[in-house]
Amino acid sequence: MKSVCRLTLTNQQREIKMSEIKVLIVDDEVEFAATLAERLELRDIAAETVNNGKDALSTILIRPPDVVILDLKMPDLSGLEVLQGIKTHDPSIEVIMLTGHGSTSSGIEGMERGAFDYIMKPIDLDLLLEKINQAYEQRKNRRKQP
């Protein structure tokens, strides 16, 4: 039974059914990752956080998520290196890159290397939810393929 969470996201009230989706947030900004996870949880998305690339790669082995929200700039492994690690392990896990840059070039580079999409910081939560949904659909389709 899917649970339904009603929240006013922007001006439009929307009903979101996302209880099946498991998201891993990878960001070295602990406060950002934790708050974003809490907001996703309020929308019935199972969200887990890690704060560096190595932990991200070990987490996907133990508890594989459907979608990874991945910061591009991190101190140990860069977002692009983590992206490569995820795709090598399981290409069906979809990755949404987070970039703080004014330009879109780094996000586009991520997509060229297999990321599903990218989103700028500070994030537009509505947009992120849409992308998570689309990424999840794509993962389901990929997994159906032989």
Place this chain on the structure above:
Amino acid sequence: MKENRENELRTLQLDFLGRILAGFTHDLKNHLAIIQESNGLISDLIAMGRITDEALAAKLQKIVTSIQGRVGQATDMANNLNGFAHRLDTPLSTFQVNDLLAEELTFLRRFTRLRQIDLKIELHEGLPAIHNNPSLVQYVVFKLFTMALKKLKNHALIEIASGEENNVVKITFRLSGEKEQFDKLIDDESAAAIQEALDRMQARVAELSQAGDEKQEIGFFVPSLAKT
């Protein structure tokens, strides 16, 4: 020889400044992201009815909306500052004049507000992309802008427009309203600096109206240079 070294040092300083600015804006956006998410969480809790005191919920919602608006404005500024800083990355690049103007005028608008001068911007859509020195274009715009501020009295109007003539992109400044007494639209010192920048861009002055004209106008064409 000495002049070359000084120019080289100046270029290195600009490069340094660009990198520092880009780094700061990146960090700034991380802080804004945290503020936005924390604010959003409060908004979520209000929307879910977790704050039972209605008056308090309404007051908090008002604060949340205000913070959200300020974060949006600060993000726009950080994005523009970041873009501005990255303009110094390479001497020549391909860009849209409208992007350059939008990013620069975000900051310059403050000066017109302090002087109670109206700033009207008309960005013509569909202009061709240009390969040239974006930082020099912004420098010339800045020089013309400061010149215009000097010439105009409070409550006057500056109109800045982008356009195109014979496939060459043009930037125009129009000055209306009461002006200070002056003989030339551009003083000799500014004119020399502007001319040097225009020469480096292989750009040229489009038109220059006389000091006595009611509406004074100056514009310059920015050519697209061959990619090497």
